[in-house]
Amino acid sequence: xxxxxxxxxxxxLTSTAISAGSTALTAYESGREGPAYNRACHTVMPAGIGLPxxxxxxxxxxxxxxxxxxxxxxxxxxxxxxxxxxxxxALAGIRQRHPDYTExxxxxxxxxxxxxxxxxxxxxxxxxxxDP
Numbered sequence: 001x002x003x004x005x006x007x008x009x010x011x012x013l014t015s016t017a018i019s020a021g022s023t024a025l026t027a028y029e030s031g032r033e034g035p036a037y038n039r040a041c042h043t044v045m046p047a048g049i050g051l052p053x054x055x056x057x058x059x060x061x062x063x064x065x066x067x068x069x070x071x072x073x074x075x076x077x078x079x080x081x082x083x084x085x086x087x088x089x090a091l092a093g094i095r096q097r098h099p100d101y102t103e104x105x106x107x108x109x110x111x112x113x114x115x116x117x118x119x120x121x122x123x124x125x126x127x128x129x130x131d132p
Contacts, residue, residue, distance in 0.1 A: 010078065043090065087110075090110060090132075091110055091114060094106050094109045094110060094113075097131075097132075098130075101130070107131050108120065108124060108127065109130045109132040111123065112132055113132045
């Protein structure tokens with residue numbers, strides 16, 4: 001429990017935060033009925049949650065501060081670059097495992113990794129699934 005002004009807040013991790021891999025917890029008002037109960041009091045970033053095992057806590061805090069100074073636009077740019085890097089690594093892995101694949105087969109194998117068999121079959125119903 002966290003005390004904020006005259007309100008007692010209960011810290012709980014929401015299922016949305018869990019599925020999104022969030023490291024932030026939200027404190028909610030407790031002891032009330034109805035909509036007021038679900039009103040967020042504030043966000044709490046507990047120390048150590050989400051800390052990579054290979055990163056010192058002090059280094060993690062410096063990185064977190066730098067990310068917060070970047071603002072949303074800067075963090076989004078980093079996320080796009082990381083996503084692009086992961087995509088390129090995945091495509092390179094497919095090409096390395098299957099040097100005989102045409103570029104079309106490489107893209108289909110990548111789509112299978114990203115979208116799953118059902119969606120790939122819906123996109124290319126006349127094609128056999130290829131191994132990624």
